[in-house]
Amino acid sequence: MVLQTETEQKIIVSAEKLFYQNGKAGTSMQDIADDAGINRTLLNYYFRSKDQLFEAVFRKAMGRFVPNLVAMLHSDISFEEYIPAMVETVIDTMIENPQIPIFVLQELSSNRKRMPQIIKEMGIDPAIALKKMEEEGVSKVTGGMDPRQIILNLLSLSVFPFAAKPVALDILYNGDNEAYLEAMKERKKIIPQLMKQLMSQNRSR
Amino acid sequence: MVLQTETEQKIIVSAEKLFYQNGKAGTSMQDIADDAGINRTLLNYYFRSKDQLFEAVFRKAMGRFVPNLVAMLHSDISFEEYIPAMVETVIDTMIENPQIPIFVLQELSSNRKRMPQIIKEMGIDPAIALKKMEEEGVSKVTGGMDPRQIILNLLSLSVFPFAAKPVALDILYNGDNEAYLEAMKERKKIIPQLMKQLMSQNRSR
């Protein structure tokens, strides 16, 4: 957004790391200062309060993937075409920040004033999204399946394996992070395939 | 587990509500006492400490759906047969407690000692699970797709829409909780269909 000094960046990096990991209430300003290797007073110097620092971190996290969602919902090009590139982007983002989904969803779930606020700021219009879908014939493509279910399926397949990383890693991949990562990359191919199958299969019935 | 007095139950109910909503650090003992309509001292009377109360809540939450997962992974009957009943159970559980997924995943993600501990206690053996799958011919059924990807798909489709409830509700269902609930119930049919398609489609290629 704005130019950032080196220190400001160190603060954000540490704040992200700790807020992602332990949440807002679970992270103290001292924790962040220590992790950033600076004095606690500096935190209040750059970000007036904990609230404001958290707000900065939260908005940055939202900014990493909400645009993808919005673009897909509001775009002109067809839903079907959109999927592969979108899945690739989302998964690449998540691989670098697997904790973002839980962090964001937890915050949205505990602070219910957040969603309406975001919808406004981001200019999301659910009505337009659904209308465009049907105009594009997506609902025909999906063989009558509610387009919202399609979206839920797509997001579920793309995001959940990261939200559930600790479980998946330890139970399915035996703690082998490399194997887990490989599997996540593989999903960039698997998911578009599934979505395509899913839609054409329905269409031909 | 054990007999519970009325008060003990009131405490657990309030603790669940608040821990689910705001996490461990975001919930004070006073908050819980107030919500339960009792005195804070009573909390320490029944559960020695905040840690122990949280532990009770967390274990109860895990107990709601881990058995489903374990049963599926270790069961004798075929994976394909297992899906419909399992999806039904999981979704019914989630409808009543949509916040559990985030709560549990957040805790597992911020407390990394938890997973190994749980794997031990619950008697989960990832090796056995995968072996059984292949013995049952699941890997043939899935046309060579890694059985772990199948499991990820199944869990993603079943659980994520609840973890993302605030987003889905406000963006896709315009805040209409009834509509959202209906959609979730619909998924009890949709998901098994998808999984079946997904597996047979792959098999026939």
Add this chain to the structure above:
DNA sequence: ATTTAGTTTAACGACTTTGTTAAACAACTT
């Protein structure tokens, strides 16, 4: 009528957290 278990009230100590302030220091600019 007395005991007992559950509960409340009040209070305490020890500790943490947040935000603020004042003073001093370092380094770089002008």
Add this chain to the structure above:
DNA sequence: AAGTTGTTTAACAAAGTCGTTAAACTAAAT
């Protein structure tokens, strides 16, 4: 040389949190 900016140190008040304790109260059980 003086000024500016970023930074540290030290200290503080206000508020909150947790666990504990002692004393008193209620109501049901013996």
